[in-house]
Amino acid sequence: MSTNLLQDFKKKISHQACLGIFSKTTDSNLVEAAGYSGLDFIILDQEHGTVTLETLNNHVRAAKISNLFPIIRVKGVDAHAIGAALDTGALGVQIPNIATAEQAKAAVQAARFYPKGMRGVCRFVNAAQFGTQPKDQYFDQANQSVVILQVEGVEGIQNLDAILEVPGFDILFIGPYDLSQSIGKPGQVDSPEVLSLMQQIAAKAKAKGILLGAFSDTIVRNQSLKNEGFNYIAHSVDLNIFSIALSQIIKKD
Secondary structure, eight states: OOOHHHHHHHHHHHTTTTEEEEOOOOOOHHHHHHTTTSSEEEEEEEOOOOOOOHHHHHHHHHHHTTOOEEEEOSSOOHHHHHHHHHHHTTTTEOOOOOOOOHHHHHHHHSSSSSTOOOOOOOOOGGGGGTTTHHHHHHHHHHHTSSEEEEEEEEEHHHHHHHTTTOTTTEEEEHHHHHHHHHHHHOOTTTSSSHHHHHHHHHHHHHHTTEEEEEEEEEEEHHHHHHTTTOOOEEEEEHHHHHHHHHHHHHOOO
């Protein structure tokens, strides 16, 4: 595990905003190139992406080469998927659609080794240098990985107090698009109702000392999230960023 990259990221995000992107590419070169931009982190997306576990292993290597903090978003609360994501050597795992404290506990249990959880054990994986890393060192470092829980629906908001009481996760992430869908306003992420709900969630998380994260697809929103105390800001998606950049070139030609 890249101990310095892990500790440096955790230190930075504890006191200032970090900026990353979601990634749906199947090309590890694009992941590596993203790191050279100066981004803090990248979320390799299995929930809405097509990337395979084999490719994720190479994506994680590519991110680490360019000093980019690699996080994998799995499809949901699935112990096998969470463990497999961390086995790639990813330094963080993001679990979507957390609606109850029981789901939050299950996600943390799947992401941590004993005594913090019950993650399935195999040290002959990328994360443990294929069995060459000392056992005690691997298990200790693995339990320091960043765990991000996504709350993005009405049920999750209703159960938020109980979710925030669950120990062992690092960041609470709000998905504004799913939040807008859950209140019957799909895509209206700037509506007063969505913004108000996000602020309510943020206030409760801050009161518990839990770091906040959210998705943004505009530069303006990035700044407002920073002003509201969000330290984990995921800006748009790599392929969309690429497409928009090309269209801007064409417009200026």
